[in-house]
Amino acid sequence: MLSDIEIARNAKMLPIEQIAGKLGIERDDLEFYGKYKAKLPLRLLSDRKDKKDGKLVLVTAMNPTPAGEGKTTVSIGLAQALNKQNKNAMLALREPSLGPVFGIKGGAAGGGYSQVVPMDDINLHFTGDLHAITSANNLLAAMIDNHLYQGNELKLDKDRILWKRCLDMNDRALRSLNLGVGGGVNGVPRNEVFSITAASEIMAILCLASDMEDLKKRLANIAIAYDMDGNIVRASALHAEGAMSVLLKDAICPNLVQSLEHTPALIHGGPFANIAHGCNSIIATRMALKLADIVVTEAGFGADLGAEKFLDIKCRTAGIWPNAVVIVATVRSLKYNAGIPKEELNKPNAEAVAAGFPNLAKHIENILSYGIPCVVASNQFLTDTEEELETLRRLCEEKGATFAPAQIFAKGGEGGQELADAVLKAIETPASGPHYMYDLDMPVEKKIEAIAKNIYGAANVEILPEAMKKIEDFTKAGFGNTPVCIAKTQYSLSDNLKVLGRPEGFTLTVRDIWLSAGAGFLVALTGAIVTMPGLPKHPAAMDIDIDANGVIEGLF
DSSP states (O other), X not given: OOOHHHHHHTOOOOOHHHHXXXXXXXXXXXXXXXXXXXXXOTHHHHHTTTSOOOEEEEXXXXXXXXXXXXXXXHHHHHHHHHHHTTOOEEEEEOOOOHHHHHSSSOOSSEETTEEEESHHHHHTTTTSHHHHHHHHHHHHHHHHHHHHHTTOTTOEEEEEEOOOEEESSOOGGGSSEEESTTOGXXXXXXXEOEEEGGGSHHHHHXXXXXXXXXXXXXXXXXXXXEETTSOEEEGGGGXXXXXXXXXXXXXXXXXXXXXXXXXXXXXXXXXXXXXXXXXXXXXXXXXXXXXXXXXXXXXXXXXXIIIHHIIIXXXXXXXXXXXXXXXXXXXXXXXXXXXXXXXXXXXXXXHHHHHHHHHHHHHHHHHHHTTOOEEEEXXXXXXXXXXXXXXXXXXXXXXTOEEXXXXXXXXXXXXXXXXXXXXXXXXXXXXXXXXXXXXXXXXXXXXXXXXXXXXXOOSEEXXXXXXXXXXXXXXXXXXXXXXXXXXOOSSOSSSOTTOOSOOOSOEEEEEEEEEETXXXXXXXXXXXXXXXXXOOSSOGGGXXXXXXXXXXXXXX
8 A cells, every 4th residue: 555655756746837727827927836836926816806706615623533534635535526526626725834744743735645746845845934934933033132132222021022933843842941041242131932833923924914915014013022111012113024024925925736636726824723723824715715616625623623713713804704614523533532442443333433422523513503514524444334434424414414424535536526515515505604603892701711611612711810910911902802712732622632522511721821913813821732842752753764866755
């Protein structure tokens, strides 16, 4: 059996101008990054502003498990399946972060015969977007510390600097450190915290900006620190937004690639969903909606994180709304939620499928509560039995969701025909329009409570005193009427990663609040979540290599 990278390497890719031609894009409109990648100019969006939007399909999942769910793989396979039915469909996906690629999660280009290519490029440096975001982020950090060193005219409080450096790599040693040690020419000594680039506010800003002017405005609005009088100081006070925008001038443009079956794909922006808002860029999604009749997009991790933030943050900001939601589940993951050990997941056990179903049931209930048609895609493994699949079908239909098995890993678009049929039927259902989980004028703590109780199923919310003080301060400073982005473990509906299934009666604990003024939301940190991941004992990097001919091995 071929590995993902072997399948990708054997693929017959079309020159990217041919993929663009399918979308009505001229060769002169492409900024080439080799033969098979290109950036699209923002003017393509404005040139098509009067064109009717296509239908939008959001792909999300149950809470992830070690068994693997394959959300990106299903997204790609679904788009390929739709094109096999002569539908004008395309993808709008997130860019992978280098951290997970060299850590434990692996790449994010799909798998089997449902991949986007060139897979190795996409999973590594791609077109350099994440590097540009890292540079823009750290330019602002350098300007802040330089301002402190050069006399601190703005009277910034060095102990209340809000801006954090970032790096696109898993590196736990950077979670907390000291800067300017020794003072003098080394700068002003102070504490610093790093986040991974995918969790940085610049990533969120890039993904929520509508155009270059909006990007520059958001960069100017970044809250960098408090001054000695307790006032919030913005990046505009350092005149940093211009230089940061220059660093992001190419990164703001979406990247066009293709799937193994030559389905067009825009891959742009990559915030994590457990510590950021987990969606690809608004610009790429809007552009795709103008270029295709059906757009398949995804949101990170389980529906409690990515889908909630897609609906309550991205859709609210962009003025869009999905016509259908696909929740990816597997028989193996349901059995894992029932407490079956990983090494026994391949054994037939329909009773365990039923016992683990409550986790998936909660996600179905949540999506339906937004008024959106819901399809459950059962990403099939060879070990799945008919009894297990029929048990899952019956339980899904009892909850009001359409069930569709998919064999897109092994068969590509051909294996997704039943899923494509279900999605086509779902998107014809009249949409009820946007229905958010909370109103923006609600107090911040009530927004958190609305998400925790309605989406996670929490009984109570405890906001620790330091976090509550920050909520009060940020509200007083005029940031109370913003969405809330909750940073929470992806492995559980609760804030305890070890609690599987559908926990009840638990308390969600909010220990800190971060202000993302440029992105336009507050981040509520819960449980033990950290914004700079670490590497595992045996990181994937130990198994990645390149031979004398430049052939890469070991990528997922």
